[in-house]
Amino acid sequence: MSFKKEDVYKALDTITAPGEGKSLVENKNITNVVAFGDEVEIDVTIGNPTLQAKKKIEGEITKVIHAKVSEKIVVKINLTVEKTASKENPNKIRGKEIPNIKNIIAIASGKGGVGKSTITANTAISLAKMGFNVGVLDADVYGPSQHIMFDVERKKPLSVNVEGRSKMKPVENYGVKLLSLGFFTDPGQAVIWRGPMASKALNQLIFDADWGELDFLLIDLPPGTGDVHLSIVQALPISGAVVVSTPQNIALADARKGVAMFQQENINVPVLGIIENMSYFTPEELPNNKYYIFGKDGAKNLAEDIKTRFLGEIPLVQSIRESGDVGRPVALQEGTALENAFKEITKEMVAELLKRNESLPPTEVVRITTMSGCSAVKK
Numbered sequence: 001m002s003f004k005k006e007d008v009y010k011a012l013d014t015i016t017a018p019g020e021g022k023s024l025v026e027n028k029n030i031t032n033v034v035a036f037g038d039e040v041e042i043d044v045t046i047g048n049p050t051l052q053a054k055k056k057i058e059g060e061i062t063k064v065i066h067a068k069v070s071e072k073i074v075v076k077i078n079l080t081v082e083k084t085a086s087k088e089n090p091n092k093i094r095g096k097e098i099p100n101i102k103n104i105i106a107i108a109s110g111k112g113g114v115g116k117s118t119i120t121a122n123t124a125i126s127l128a129k130m131g132f133n134v135g136v137l138d139a140d141v142y143g144p145s146q147h148i149m150f151d152v153e154r155k156k157p158l159s160v161n162v163e164g165r166s167k168m169k170p171v172e173n174y175g176v177k178l179l180s181l182g183f184f185t186d187p188g189q190a191v192i193w194r195g196p197m198a199s200k201a202l203n204q205l206i207f208d209a210d211w212g213e214l215d216f217l218l219i220d221l222p223p224g225t226g227d228v229h230l231s232i233v234q235a236l237p238i239s240g241a242v243v244v245s246t247p248q249n250i251a252l253a254d255a256r257k258g259v260a261m262f263q264q265e266n267i268n269v270p271v272l273g274i275i276e277n278m279s280y281f282t283p284e285e286l287p288n289n290k291y292y293i294f295g296k297d298g299a300k301n302l303a304e305d306i307k308t309r310f311l312g313e314i315p316l317v318q319s320i321r322e323s324g325d326v327g328r329p330v331a332l333q334e335g336t337a338l339e340n341a342f343k344e345i346t347k348e349m350v351a352e353l354l355k356r357n358e359s360l361p362p363t364e365v366v367r368i369t370t371m372s373g374c375s376a377v378k379k
């Protein structure tokens with residue numbers, strides 16, 4: 001049996017490295033190919049250090065050579081991991097760029113129940129009210145709730161045909177497009193997602209969905225910093241992350257871990273800042289009475305300590321909980337102090353994102369600074 005090195009390169013040109021967008025050949029992942037007899041030895045360098053990525057790429061290479069060159073070839077792969085992303089440009093967006101989605105912001109929290117989903121829903125609505133095109137992806141594998149907060153619990157995304165391909169159309173309400181794992185799971189049944197499974201499902205919700213043009217896609221991440229989070233944040237091209245915490249010490253300790261997760265060398269997602277939720281309790285009828293039931297200024301001090309921006313605070317108010325539960329988040333209530341509070345943290349978040357984008361290549365900066373509604377954002 002004889003085959004040429006070029007046939008091997010041609011076959012490798014049809015597959016991509018996990019999260020790297022271009023083909024293995026185009027992306028210069030293939031550093032050497034040696035063919036002799038019925039054997040081929042391939043040297044591959046990839047940026048993604050996870051075992052899952054390594055196994056996937058090894059499997060795909062063998063499969064494509066057997067399919068496109070010859071089934072009889074014995075394929076030997078020498079795989080090395082090189083941390084290219086952080087060396088080239090610390091702010092490089094990881095993974096495939098999505099041309100119609102300008103910015104992906106991950107909303108995270110170390111601890112559960114601190115109000116990450118509430119903050120996500122309300123900032124999304126604030127962004128939509130500022131004139132941006134906004135989408136929300138509910139990636140909370142442990143308990144998706146955005147479909148409840150957006151009052152679309154009984155809806156299902158439709159399948160639409162886009163240029164010959166079948167895609168999911170996000171459900172829309174309050175000017176925000178939404179896709180949630182909650183649309184695809186039975187509310188009465190516990191779903192156990194493992195990291196690779198969750199990141200695959202989320203990749204589909206991003207890449208196989210008809211989002212249209214989006215200025216912002218907010219991703220409501222599951223709480224915590226475990227394996228499932230690593231898989232998700234490594235697989236998605238996130239532009240920046242926001243960490244939500246209450247002022248309580250145990251929540252702050254977890255928020256610190258959340259920030260550290262994004263700053264890990266192999267994740268390297270810029271942290272836009274920390275939002276403090278439930279900063280103080282205030283009865284709506286006595287707005288000047290503030291009770292610091294979880295402690296005072298905890299997240300502000302943490303942000304200072306770890307040199308991250310403090311993006312603002314949201315009080316603990318009964319109507320925030322009530323409005324979320326009935327599917328009409330408070331940011332919709334025109335002219336109220338709470339609507340304004342969400343607008344302020346949203347502005348801070350976008351301003352921080354613009355700063356972060358200044359260090360991107362010029363084309364990226366142009367794309368961001370020409371976004372609609374930018375005048376609404378104080379720089």
Ligand SMILES: Nc1ncnc2c1ncn2[C@@H]1O[C@H](COP(=O)(O)OP(=O)(O)OP(=O)(O)O)[C@@H](O)[C@H]1O
Nearest residue numbers: 112113114115116117118223315316317320321324
């Ligand atoms: N500022 C607030 N004032 C009053 N209630 C709030 C506030 N923020 C969140 N809540 C309520 O606290 C509960 C938890 O909030 P939420 O579901 O947003 O938290 P989470 O961090 O996303 O939780 P999970 O662990 O499920 O990811 C909800 O009932 C929500 O309505």
